[in-house]
Amino acid sequence: MAEKLLMKGNEVLAEAAVRAGCRFFFGYPITPQNEIPEYMSWRLPEVGGVYLQAESEVAAINMVFGAAGAGARVLTSSSGPGISLMQEGISYIAAAELPCVIINVARGGPGLGGILPAQSDYFQATKGGGHGDYHLIVLAPHDLQEAFDLTVLAFELADKYRNPVMIYVDGFLGQMMEPVEIRDPVDLSNIPPKPWAITGAKGRKRNLIKTLYLEGEMLEAHNFKLKKKYEEIAQNEVRYELYMMEDAEIAISAYGISARISKTAVKILREKGIKIGIIRPITLFPFPYNVYESFSDKLKYVLVVEMSMGQFVYDVDYGLKRKVPVDLLSHAGGIAPTYEEIVSCIMEKFGKGGN
Amino acid sequence: MKLVFSRPESMFDKQMHYCPGCGHGIIHRILAEVIDELNIRERVVGVAPVGCSVLIYDYINCDMYEAAHGRAPAVATGCKRVHPDLIVFTYQGDGDLASIGMSEIIHAANRGEKITTIFVNNAIYGMTGGQMAPTTLLGQKTTTSPFGRAPEREGHPIKVCELLSVLDGSAYIVRGSLSSPQKIIQVKKYIKKAFETQMKGLGFSLVEILSMCPTNWGMSPTKAQEWVAEMMENLYPLGEFKLPRGE
DSSP states (O other), X not given: OOEEEEEEHHHHHHHHHHHTTOOEXXXXXXXXXXXXXXXXXXXXXXXXXXXXXXXSHHHHHHHHHHHHXXXXXXXXXXXXXXXXHHHHHHHHHHHTTOOEEEEEEEBOOSTTOXXXXXXXXXXXXXXXXXXXXXXXXXXOOSSHHHHHHHHHHHHHHHHHHTOEEEEEEEHHHHHOEEEEEEOOOOOGGGSOOOTTSOSOOTTSOOOEEOOOOOSHHHHHHHHHHHHHHHHHHHHHOOOEXXXXXXXXXXXXXXXXHHHHHHHHHHHHHHHTTOOEEEEEESEEESOOHXXXXXXXXXXXXXXXXXXXXXXXXXXXXXXXXXXXXXXEEEOOXXXXXXXXXXXXXXXXXXXXXXX | OOOOOOOOTTBOSXXXXXXXXXXXXXXXXXXXXXXXXXXXXXXXXXXEOSSGGGGGGGTBOSEEEEOOTTOHHHHHHHHHHHOTTSEEEEEEEHHIIIIITHHHHHHHHHTTOSOEEEEEEOSSBTXXXXXXXXXXXXXXXXXXXXXXXXXXXXXXXXXXXXXXHTSTTEEEEEEEEOSSHHHHXXXXXXXXXXXXXXXXXXOEEEEEEEXXXXXXXXXXXXXXXXXXXXXXXXXXXXXXXXXXXXX
């Protein structure tokens, strides 16, 4: 039964995974996402699933590899330093074309950094992180309802494209509470069959899950095959929100919690008569470059708000074809941008004499 | 005419890539014979390591994974937890298991993960060209211990069976050797017993096999087999270190 509950972000992500048919979780504790493994440790046995606390993030992601290869809907979650340790396994999972979902509740880095929220794993999430040419599908919700819905979508996309999907949120979304409509469990009878999975070679030719291609021609062919898949994903799966962009002359671009904070700023700026809106990517890969390009002749200024020291801004600038002046409002390491700060940033530039 | 010898059904009819005198071919064969004899080919899943035997899946005909370096026990864990009825084994060399994958093997054993590990110890890194392994003998020269392994410089050889047998989760831990036909027959019995331990749901099982690497040891195949008997078996005693409960 769908019901509206007041829940913590991390628990919303975990419950959404269960409702999406995830029955296996392998992970290792790290703050600020510990409510996810804690929730799964009692919730999964309740629905006949398995929770296993691995000895490390390295082991956890390889257990995910094993379970995904065995045909299961499987989840792991971590935060920055733990995600770094998982990069080896993530590269292998992408290479082997196995479906799984990885949640990164990002905290401030580099190094041990801190446990407070940040968005500074953007490059790692969207540009690789592990070795080789591969991409994750990266989903970036900006509130908890969207976190629930995108988690369900993540499992669908993972199976559809046989590709790891990352849900990339920051510690704010993980730790905050708000009412969320917990939707009914998905109908698993529609999951595409997995004839490639490791199930024992009974009555069929044996299956083999591998990533080694010793001959250059074969490795390159595999990489072209992956590239084609990423292009198909880019064609079909771009998601974004345009907020008050109909008549906008200037825009803020942000994702996740930064976009949510920016929405308040935009409301205030609109009251002051400034024609401003927000371009918010929901998928960070595939990135909505075309959407930015479509605004590149209409906008006279874009302010990028991100909780990192200038990572997301490169994609925005690329999308706008460098036709629009772009400024960056950066915070990282647990400090969030405030809407007042965003408002004054815009007012300083466009406040005098109105828009 | 009576057929007295043939290729096991669980093996593909394919020429192996291993060097002359290498132990992997022997171990692959007895492993396949055990799979045949237990009639489990359609229920067994193998996890290949990184190293010379990464290509084991070209020779053994069952569902298989290829794992990242050292991670085979974690991959096997993920598979076994999804399909508890499958019989899952990892096949790992000394670098894979005792160096980069030491954490994964210890914790899989300690959890009592119901998997079987075939651990091939030839005291050297084969695929990368003869560098020192955690199991390299004291005094043994390799390309990265050119003066012979010295404990004060390179540390001591790691004894995997001794290490894992003290863990409560391990059920059957045994070490055999390829240094003679009799010992090879014994290794086959060990492998069979390890699979049976898993099939009975008793916990983690590991068969360590002392094996030859004539190429990287710089010896003839015959001399290499003698070296296993004289040098390796001296440091790594053979036998069953831990028996399944009740035996």
